[in-house]
Amino acid sequence: MQYLMGDFKISDNMMRFSLFVPRLYNLCRSYGFEKGMIMPSRAFCSDENQGFPIILITKHFGAFPFNHGMVGGIVATDRHGPYAHHGKDLVIIQASHVGYDPETGQFGAYRRLQVDHQRQDASCGKILGVMDWYLKAYAFAIENISFSLVNGNAAVIIDNQLLDHNRDAGIFLNIDQFVVLDSGHVPQPLKVFSTSKAFHVNPALIGSLPKRYFQADKRAPIKKKLTANLFYFKKRISEALEGRDQLERNLSHSMPAIVTSNFPALAAAQINTQVEFDRAYRTILSEDSYKGKNLAFIAGINIDISPQQGQLFPITKFVPWAAYVQNRDGDVFLKEQEELLEELISQSTDNPDKIEMSKAIGAMEETPEVKIEIDH
Numbered sequence: 001m002q003y004l005m006g007d008f009k010i011s012d013n014m015m016r017f018s019l020f021v022p023r024l025y026n027l028c029r030s031y032g033f034e035k036g037m038i039m040p041s042r043a044f045c046s047d048e049n050q051g052f053p054i055i056l057i058t059k060h061f062g063a064f065p066f067n068h069g070m071v072g073g074i075v076a077t078d079r080h081g082p083y084a085h086h087g088k089d090l091v092i093i094q095a096s097h098v099g100y101d102p103e104t105g106q107f108g109a110y111r112r113l114q115v116d117h118q119r120q121d122a123s124c125g126k127i128l129g130v131m132d133w134y135l136k137a138y139a140f141a142i143e144n145i146s147f148s149l150v151n152g153n154a155a156v157i158i159d160n161q162l163l164d165h166n167r168d169a170g171i172f173l174n175i176d177q178f179v180v181l182d183s184g185h186v187p188q189p190l191k192v193f194s195t196s197k198a199f200h201v202n203p204a205l206i207g208s209l210p211k212r213y214f215q216a217d218k219r220a221p222i223k224k225k226l227t228a229n230l231f232y233f234k235k236r237i238s239e240a241l242e243g244r245d246q247l248e249r250n251l252s253h254s255m256p257a258i259v260t261s262n263f264p265a266l267a268a269a270q271i272n273t274q275v276e277f278d279r280a281y282r283t284i285l286s287e288d289s290y291k292g293k294n295l296a297f298i299a300g301i302n303i304d305i306s307p308q309q310g311q312l313f314p315i316t317k318f319v320p321w322a323a324y325v326q327n328r329d330g331d332v333f334l335k336e337q338e339e340l341l342e343e344l345i346s347q348s349t350d351n352p353d354k355i356e357m358s359k360a361i362g363a364m365e366e367t368p369e370v371k372i373e374i375d376h
């Protein structure tokens, strides 16, 4: 699944959430969705910084969105049935999220205003929590594979743990790319060290490395030259559908691409969105309670820009990835990123049907008391 990330374009395709939601509303209206009959739903992480997008959805759709999501931005597909009964027309928005610190240009960091010293924290914490084990394993490998000149031969020196293919879990090398196998087996070492072994380097690998890596009595760690094609991970994770490890299942096959990316937290959010769109799309197709309804399902990434001091809410940007649309007559459409973006951008950001939140809340507060009778 490593090819997944490739076609997901980020930089030119993001828009402020405050512009995305009215465009989405108007787009749904252009599909024939009825004013006042649309129930939005959101599959967002539980993080409080996802609240701002929820407020904007409420404002533009005139209804608080149904909660269709679990921590990490996983779609709770067992809620399709109940959700289908809550609106005539349906709009499901799925988004994985990632923090962004404009001061450092780093993804995965987010300033929490309600903690002491308003320190930076992980965002999405769930995604970064899952990635931690993989990042540590990768960090070990890049320091414990090195190159040298051993007895005049270009050599790769590999830590014994990385050579042990009988482990249950960990980072594993595509060893045939490092050494030339001898009848399918790792060849005899050039030299045996206390915790590692040196081998002749596969000539195909030598070509991709600078000459200075091969000096006698010096070891040059592989560092970032340990690219995604050279290794894989093994780890036992729960197979339960939408269980504790669903996010990790979504990401696990793509972990080599994620940990070697310049922005691992962003790469992981991208991949989770791609996997969730594909996975949830299939569950929507097979859901009887959606048959004969207008329905739009759109997936993307929420980029939460870390708030500055004095700012109440973050600026959230949305990067659309794909959409599935069906109408009551049974016509169905899949919109790939480019087409979806064009459709969204062609819509007005003016929404005549939006509600004024403060007025709506004021009206709620001023409505005469309703007495709840509990005595019989």
Ligand SMILES: [Zn+2]
Binding pocket: 045, 046, 047, 071, 072, 073, 097, 123, 124, 125, 126, 127
């Ligand atoms: Zn999160």
